[in-house]
Amino acid sequence: MRKVAIQGGLGAYHGIAAENFFVGEEVEIVPCITFKDIFTSIKKDPNIIGIMAIENTIAGSLLQNYELLKTNKLPIAGEYKQRVSHCLAALPGQSIHDIKEVTSHPIALMQCVDFLETLPKVKVVEHEDTALAAKDIADKNLVGTAAICSTRAAEIYGLDILARGIETNKHNFTRFLIFGNRWIVDEIQKDEVLNKSSIVFTVPHSEGSLSQVLSVLSFYHVNLTKIQSLPIIGREWEYQFYVDIKFDNYERYQQSLTAIRPLISDLKILGDYPEGRQSEL
Amino acid sequence: MRKVAIQGGLGAYHGIAAENFFVGEEVEIVPCITFKDIFTSIKKDPNIIGIMAIENTIAGSLLQNYELLKTNKLPIAGEYKQRVSHCLAALPGQSIHDIKEVTSHPIALMQCVDFLETLPKVKVVEHEDTALAAKDIADKNLVGTAAICSTRAAEIYGLDILARGIETNKHNFTRFLIFGNRWIVDEIQKDEVLNKSSIVFTVPHSEGSLSQVLSVLSFYHVNLTKIQSLPIIGREWEYQFYVDIKFDNYERYQQSLTAIRPLISDLKILGDYPEGRQSEL
Structure with a gap:
């Protein structure tokens, strides 16, 4: 049985996505008022798993939730792309x-x-x-x-x-990330092939440095599936990037991280996980 | 005298940003209910200038507004970074x-x-x-x-x-884009040096193609100031990118666009404009 903390009550999309991610397993939903509360629940009961929306095809990225994952240091176990129809x-x-x-x-x-x-x-x-x-x-x-x-x-x-079906755009999908303490993530990922990763890093100077980083990743056959820059106000010459990457060879991916480290700073790996499924249209 | 259509009423941040952008000129605010209505106002009175928030350091990008600029084909005249304090x-x-x-x-x-x-x-x-x-x-x-x-x-x-000052993060800035019909944009940009551009393009295949595009831009000394990918649901192997670039040499920038065209599709230039000022903290 999985205890999954979600933002929202019973019937929330977070809960529907949690049940779809853990299809075939019994899921107990732990409702939380805010995204922050999910992390508080996990601190109280370390066996609880969290699920959190990270981007939506219409509304864009939930930058605050990236920040929560970064600061709370709970690794990502997986992702699920849930069709949202209101x-x-x-x-x-x-x-x-x-x-x-x-x-x-x-x-x-x-x-x-x-x-x-x-x-x-x-x-x-x-x-x-x-x-x-x-x-x-x-x-x-x-x-x-x-x-x-x-x-x-x-x-x-x-x-x-x-x-x-009152949503404006029918291609309305929300991508959810599932996360928890290390030992639970390891258990969830047992027998799974890890072929995706979410990383955050800072590029010290703008002059072609991102293109260098992406070139190196490309040499290692590591492909981008998402990239978003975040302006760091007050630090005019630095940019923070949220990047999702996909790869076939985990060892090659690890080598690519070693190769980009000298070009970037503040590298944080939010998690390595298997590419997720998507609910039907 | 400038007639500037904004989303919101008198006292809205859009209007404050418009007055800061056109500092020293008389500005008449044309209040609109929605962002779409700004474009309707300009269709009715082609001398009206529009201003629209495009990204905020806390809330992220307003993807819908990028879409509005893309579909309505009114070029960007400039940008202004407004401090937002509530x-x-x-x-x-x-x-x-x-x-x-x-x-x-x-x-x-x-x-x-x-x-x-x-x-x-x-x-x-x-x-x-x-x-x-x-x-x-x-x-x-x-x-x-x-x-x-x-x-x-x-x-x-x-x-x-x-x-x-009740905003959570004091580094709360909104970047506004100013746009209008071609002849007004030309008039606003008279005697200005154009060193920035907002472009949108699609990369047909993910395998290292974005890194190639960015490498080419870098060879031409064209630098990224913002990048955001947008998943195209239903077209699994295509990614759309919103990119802001900066350059010192306009001719080189034009050449760089010619150089990346074979690598991308659906290139749309939302506008060439001078880098904008920023209001005080």
Whole structure:
């Protein structure tokens, strides 16, 4: 049995992704209010595994979550790419015209912006979580309020679905990272081939230095699957890069890190893991 | 006199950045509800200039705004890096303990998350704009509601400032891009040295191809100041890159584009412009 800490309540996309990642195993969800709380849960119970969204095809990267992984030093065990499809859910017996307030997580609200524009008189209220927004409506019997959430959350909390697939872009995927203490990560990765890695590093001077680093990685047949620079304000000539790489040969990958070390500073390996699966469209 | 369309109302950071960019000139702000509306305003009045946030040091890139620039084909005239410092503002005569609801733009709410955690009983409500959130409180005489906005907005709408500098990270800068029709951009850039460019391209295969592109740019002394990959879901082997580059020699930069063309596809130049100034910390 896996205990997995997620940001959000039962029916949250984090929980759905956790169940998909650990398909065939029993999963107990540990709901947390914030991403930070996931790390607190793991400190209290070192057997708990964490799962955290890291990027979304519409909203982009969650830079704060990269920072949390970096500072908390819990290695990544794996990744899962979850299709995100939202519905509008409310207490039974209401039509869409009865809705005066729509509540959800800010990212979900942003992903449904075109749909929300069709409801100009509705007040849009932030909630810390898509599933907890649905739960609140059920618990507090909020007539006239609808949540943007997963159909799973609507079912769990007994809400009627007023509209389905309301996300603007149907190619809406969130990539989740699964992480935990070293011994659990080793156990999860047992018999798996590690062919991906997430690293963070700083390039001291901009003059062609990133291209040198990428050239060296390429000589070792290490390929980029994601790159994002982060401006370091106040340190005008330094850039921090979040890079995801893929490789066929783990030893070659290790050698490539040795080869780029002299060209970079502050190298942090957030984890080596097998490339993840993707849920169906 | 410059007519500048912004997302938000008077006192919004977009307007403050517009005034800083056109320092010494008279600026008339054209408030718009959404970023899309800026382009609609320019279609109606081709002399209007647009300004749009493109990245923030805390929240990351606004990928949707890159997309808007790409599809609307209005060239970039310049950039401005605006320090963003939020305050909590409410109707006069109230203390922070009287506040039951805090309203602002989702990005501003995210930037003040640590401050908001100190007010656990307060309901957080999304607004389409920081300045309009302040205006609403004044217009509708909303007792018990506070806005997260600029001190400028608090002053314009006659609100009391209950807390200043409430953003979590003080190195909170937003980079704004200024754009418009070709002839206006040419006029704005008259006598300016163009040493920066924002480009978007697709790399057909991942095997070392980005490193080749960056190597070629480096041979031409063209340097990266920002890079961000965007996964193209459904086109597993293609990656789109948003890249900002800097150069000393415009002709060399043009040659470098010719040199990378065979290695990439879908190259779009969002604009050549002079590197922008930055507001004080």
